Amino acid sequence: EVQLVESGGGSVPDGGSLRLACTASKYFYTTFRLAWFRQAPGKDREGVAVLDNDGTATYSDSAKGRFTISKDGDKNTLYLDMTDLTPGDSAVYICAAGPMAVLSQAAFWYWGQGTQVTVDS
DSSP states (O other): OOOOEEEOOEEEETTOOEEEEEEOOHHHHHHSEEEEEEEOTTSOOEEEEEEOTTSOEEEOTTTTTTEEEEEETTTTEEEEEEOSOOGGGOEEEEEEEESSOSSOGGGOOEEOOOEEEEEEO
C-alpha cells in the first residue's frame, strides 16, 4: 500500500519556524520525485518545493529564501524546514510523490493526508 505520512504541523507565531516531515517506503525514495504542496481554505492547492533525485531543489516564489526541502534516505523521510513564517503560510501541507520534479499537481501521482500549519498573527 502506498503511504505518505506527514507530521510536524502545528501553531506558531508570526515569524516563527517549523519543520515538517513525510515518511514513506524506501521504494519511493529510489523511484519518485518528492514534493511539498499546500492548500489554504478556499484556495487552490499550490506547489511549495520539489526535490529531484540528484538533489536539485525547486521552490515556489513564496518559499524561496525561507523554506528548505531535504530528505534522509536512511530514515525514508522528506523534510520541509520553514522559517520566517507569516499568516499567509497557514495551510494544510501535503507530501506528494511522482515521476517529475516540477511544481505541478499533474506531475504527482501519490498524496499524503496533510498536516495543518497555522501561523498566528
